[in-house]
Amino acid sequence: MSVSLVQVCRALAIAGLLETIRRKDLYVVLILMVLMVLGASTFRAFGVRGLEIFIKDVAFLAIGVLSTVLTVLIAARQLPEEVQRRTIYPLLARPITRGQLLIGKWLVAFLAAGLCFLVLMGSAWLLLWMLGIPLKPIFGQYLLLKLMGIGWLCALVVALSVYLTPAANITLSLILAFGSGLFNRLLLMAHWERGLDALWLNWLFGIMPHYDFFDMSQKVVYDWAPIAWWVIGAMGIYALTSGSLYLLLGWLRFRKQVLG
Amino acid sequence: MRAIGLLIILQGFIGGVAIRYVLPVQLQRADTLGAHTPYDRSAMVSVMGEVRSSLAGYLWVKTDEYTHGGVWLRPMTEREKRLRTAREASSADSFDTHHDETSVIPERERDPRWLWGNIERQVKPFFDVRHHFHRPVREVLPLYRFMTWADPTFVQGYLVGAQMILFDNKQNLREAIAFLKEGARNNPRSIALFTELGRYALVQLGDYAQAESYLRQALRNGDYWVQRGNASIILQNPFERDGWRDAYRWLAILKQREHRIDEQCEWARRGLHYFPDDPVLHQFATPRKVK
Numbered sequence: 393m394s395v396s397l398v399q400v401c402r403a404l405a406i407a408g409l410l411e412t413i414r415r416k417d418l419y420v421v422l423i424l425m426v427l428m429v430l431g432a433s434t435f436r437a438f439g440v441r442g443l444e445i446f447i448k449d450v451a452f453l454a455i456g457v458l459s460t461v462l463t464v465l466i467a468a469r470q471l472p473e474e475v476q477r478r479t480i481y482p483l484l485a486r487p488i489t490r491g492q493l494l495i496g497k498w499l500v501a502f503l504a505a506g507l508c509f510l511v512l513m514g515s516a517w518l519l520l521w522m523l524g525i526p527l528k529p530i531f532g533q534y535l536l537l538k539l540m541g542i543g544w545l546c547a548l549v550v551a552l553s554v555y556l557t558p559a560a561n562i563t564l565s566l567i568l569a570f571g572s573g574l575f576n577r578l579l580l581m582a583h584w585e586r587g588l589d590a591l592w593l594n595w596l597f598g599i600m601p602h603y604d605f606f607d608m609s610q611k612v613v614y615d616w617a618p619i620a621w622w623v624i625g626a627m628g629i630y631a632l633t634s635g636s637l638y639l640l641l642g643w644l645r646f647r648k649q650v651l652g
Numbered sequence: 653m654r655a656i657g658l659l660i661i662l663q664g665f666i667g668g669v670a671i672r673y674v675l676p677v678q679l680q681r682a683d684t685l686g687a688h689t690p691y692d693r694s695a696m697v698s699v700m701g702e703v704r705s706s707l708a709g710y711l712w713v714k715t716d717e718y719t720h721g722g723v724w725l726r727p728m729t730e731r732e733k734r735l736r737t738a739r740e741a742s743s744a745d746s747f748d749t750h751h752d753e754t755s756v757i758p759e760r761e762r763d764p765r766w767l768w769g770n771i772e773r774q775v776k777p778f779f780d781v782r783h784h785f786h787r788p789v790r791e792v793l794p795l796y797r798f799m800t801w802a803d804p805t806f807v808q809g810y811l812v813g814a815q816m817i818l819f820d821n822k823q824n825l826r827e828a829i830a831f832l833k834e835g836a837r838n839n840p841r842s843i844a845l846f847t848e849l850g851r852y853a854l855v856q857l858g859d860y861a862q863a864e865s866y867l868r869q870a871l872r873n874g875d876y877w878v879q880r881g882n883a884s885i886i887l888q889n890p891f892e893r894d895g896w897r898d899a900y901r902w903l904a905i906l907k908q909r910e911h912r913i914d915e916q917c918e919w920a921r922r923g924l925h926y927f928p929d930d931p932v933l934h935q936f937a938t939p940r941k942v943k
Binding site: 537 | 766768771772
């Protein structure tokens with residue numbers, strides 16, 4: 393008896409979200425929210441007149457860093473914990489293929505991390521609103537692009553979790569996520585200063601991760617106008633193709649991996 | 653995850669105790685460059701001192717980004733300077749602060765990345781750096797207030813902050829001088845702050861007596877550091893070094909305006925003792941060349 397991918401994903405997503413609540417992942421988010429509220433209260437005490445950009449900058453920087461770290465931590469533990477706790481055996485004893493399990497785990501990680509990000513961003517938006525700091529329409533595009541980025545990052549981390557130990561996976565994923573902007577700059581400097589060929593540059597650019605391109609926070613902070621929608625579409629295609637490729641690479645290893 | 657939560661609570665508790673323990677010491681006024689003295693009383697105080705200096709330093713870096721609406725600029729490489737391949741940043745308003753700078757994100761004509769470049773120019777703040785406008789200085793002023801509040805020994809915050817207050821509105825001279833005086837109160841051994849106060853008194857107020865008083869105080873502070881054997885530290889700090897040199901320059905100018913040529917030459921010669929290569933001081937030391 394075969395089970396459809398949708399059924400598997402739905403079942404795993406519900407189980408994964410329940411697990412997220414059971415493991416009290418959201419407690420971390422709540423603690424961070426409390427810290428943000430305390431920080432905002434400090435600003436209220438001193439007055440925010442003229443400091444609007446600074447407060448927005450700090451809020452978006454904090455949420456960008458925290459959501460990335462939470463995404464990596466949530467996605468990195470999905471498969472290894474199932475193996476460690478030996479719960480992967482009863483899972484695979486059901487009519488579920490390893491490919492379906494991998495996609496299901498990606499979906500669980502994406503939903504949990506996306507939820508954490510939305511809760512954090514929602515509370516930050518509320519605090520900014522209470523301080524009388526409005527956000528411009530570009531904020532909607534920021535949310536959309538950031539959610540795409542979280543989905544892309546989950547695919548990368550879940551795929552890497554098949555190849556690496558959890559500690560190595562978390563370390564490498566954080567380096568790739570936070571260092572992506574720097575790698576891109578280095579490639580450009582190599583082109584200008586060392587004569588790296590444009591074709592090579594573009595080829596390397598295609599391979600390198602571009603997590604920083606999913607972050608429009610600086611444009612939101614400085615109240616820029618919304619960007620062209622083709623950019624959101626292009627980044628959506630990049631997230632889909634690149635994320636699918638990562639999961640495919642993960643599956644190629646996972647399908648023949650000896651578990652335990 | 654539970655462990656991370658507990659860790660954050662624990663860190664918050666330790667941080668609270670640290671602030672409680674450290675605050676009385678932190679509120680003491682520190683001498684410029686001698687600011688390490690109160691920090692060194694205990695390791696915990698030292699750590700908190702680092703935190704507030706780091707905050708001030710972070711805000712200092714941010715001010716440039718704020719005036720450009722988030723657009724990042726970088727110094728041009730030697731190759732770019734030589735070949736002029738990158739667009740050089742220049743101001744379209746009177747806020748002229750750019751020398752051999754270009755944007756971190758390249759312009760379309762110079763970008764070999766095709767689609768990737770177009771995407772980056774859309775998702776990150778970007779504009780043509782040639783003849784660009786700046787955001788109102790008024791938006792940056794609170795940052796100078798905030799950074800000097802976070803670290804009252806952050807001398808450059810007072811120096812540039814006062815300039816920005818005056819740049820925002822020429823009528824704000826009193827506020828700019830008050831800001832500098834606050835800096836001088838918090839940093840009674842600073843050379844640069846007293847030189848700047850002297851310059852404002854001379855150029856903006858035309859009060860020669862007050863200007864001389866401030867400039868002489870700046871030089872006394874310089875002597876203080878020399879006597880303590882810390883002249884090399886002062887010379888490594890660009891703000892204090894320039895302030896020290898400018899104190900001699902402004903005193904020579906002041907004496908020239910008062911037509912006291914002998915004193916003008918004397919101050920210039922004293923300055924040359926510490927800054928032997930300074931062309932301005934050389935000119936003032938030989939009065940016939942000065943027009």
